[in-house]
Amino acid sequence: MLWDDETSIPIIKNKGLMRTHDEDALEYFRNTRVICRLCPRLHNKFPTLFSHHQKTITVDTRLEGSPSNREIMSFIGGVDLCDGRYDTEQHSLFRTLNRESHAHDFYQTNIAGASLHKGGPREPWHDAHACVTGEAAWDVLTNFEQRWTKQCDPSSLVSISTIGNLSKPSSPGISDRNWEVQVFRSIDNFSDLCSYTLDA
Numbered sequence: 001m002l003w004d005d006e007t008s009i010p011i012i013k014n015k016g017l018m019r020t021h022d023e024d025a026l027e028y029f030r031n032t033r034v035i036c037r038l039c040p041r042l043h044n045k046f047p048t049l050f051s052h053h054q055k056t057i058t059v060d061t062r063l064e065g066s067p068s069n070r071e072i073m074s075f076i077g078g079v080d081l082c083d084g085r086y087d088t089e090q091h092s093l094f095r096t097l098n099r100e101s102h103a104h105d106f107y108q109t110n111i112a113g114a115s116l117h118k119g120g121p122r123e124p125w126h127d128a129h130a131c132v133t134g135e136a137a138w139d140v141l142t143n144f145e146q147r148w149t150k151q152c153d154p155s156s157l158v159s160i161s162t163i164g165n166l167s168k169p170s171s172p173g174i175s176d177r178n179w180e181v182q183v184f185r186s187i188d189n190f191s192d193l194c195s196y197t198l199d200a
Contacts, residue, residue, distance in 0.1 A: 004038035019083035019107060037152040058141045060163050069165045071133060074140035078129020083107040085125045093121035135169040139183040
C-alpha cells in the first residue's frame with residue numbers, strides 16, 4: 001500500500017510534489033506476484049485534514065532458538081519511499097552535498113531556489129524506526145490487515161494460517177536487549193475497517 005500522490009501524473013511526466021514514485025512502483029509490479037495498491041492520502045471532503053503516514057513492514061521469520069518454528073516480526077517507521085529521504089545521524093545540510101548519496105537524492109521544497117548547484121541546503125530527514133516482535137508485532141500486522149481490508153482487496157491478503165509452524169506470541173525471556181513496548185495508532189473509519197469498544 002503506497003500513498004497515491006494525486007499530483008503525480010504519468011501522462012505529462014510529472015513526478016508529483018511528494019516524489020513518491022507511486023506510479024513507477026505500480027508499473028514495476030504490474031504482472032508480477034507482488035500486489036501493489038495506491039491508496040488515497042487525502043480525505044475526499046477535507047483534504048488538508050487527512051493523512052495516515054504509516055510505515056510498516058511485517059514478515060515471518062525463524063524463531064530465535066528454534067530450527068523449525070517461525071514468528072511474526074514487524075518493522076515500524078523509518079521507511080519513506082520517496083526522494084530526498086537518505087540521511088545520516090549527523091543530518092548534514094551542506095557538507096555531504098558532493099557525496100554520491102546526496103548528490104543523487106537532493107530534494108528541497110521548503111526553501112525557494114535551493115538546489116544542489118547553489119550549494120543547498122538539503123532537507124534533513126529525522127526519522128526513527130524499530131523492529132518489534134511478540135504481541136506488538138502482531139498488533140502491527142492486525143493494523144495492516146485492517147487497513148488493507150478497508151482500502152484494497154481483502155481476498156488478496158495472505159492468510160496467516162498458511163504459514164507453517166507459526167508460534168503465537170509469548171512473553172520474551174529476560175534480556176538486556178528486550179524492551180516492553182506498546183503500539184499506539186491514531187486512525188479513523190476512512191482508512192481502517194475495524195470496530196472498537198471502549199470500557200467506561
